Amino acid sequence: MRIMGLDFGSKTIGVAVSDELFYTAQGVKTIRRSKSEIEELGMLIQEYGISEIVIGYPKNMNGTLGPRCALTDEFIERLSSEFGLPVERWDERLSTVAAQRTLLEADVSRGKRKQVIDKMAAVFILQGYLDRRHARNIPN
Structure with a gap:
């Protein structure tokens, strides 16, 4: 079993998954927001x-809650009803900034950064969650 991390944006959804021991997060893909986004997430949920x-x-x-929190809450409801999995909210403040900084330090071109920024932000979100789990000694 693994944990999936999502960066839910207005145009794309960044996706990351944990390793099987819940120590590290790896970026998987960026899904373009569309009618098939739930189907694509479902395939990844099955695959991993x-x-x-x-x-x-x-x-x-x-x-305080940002303007996109209500949209995120609606998406969480869709995920919960569709897949029946627990969905945790993770404070994402500065996750995109951290992802952007990491990509800049790696000298990734502007065009390439745009393609992977949401996936990288999902990695930061999930890694933060995994680190907190281990700090609190939550069993796998």
């Missing part, structure tokens, strides 16, 4: 044996 989903929750810098 996903037991839980973590989704970035777009809070404002002062900790």
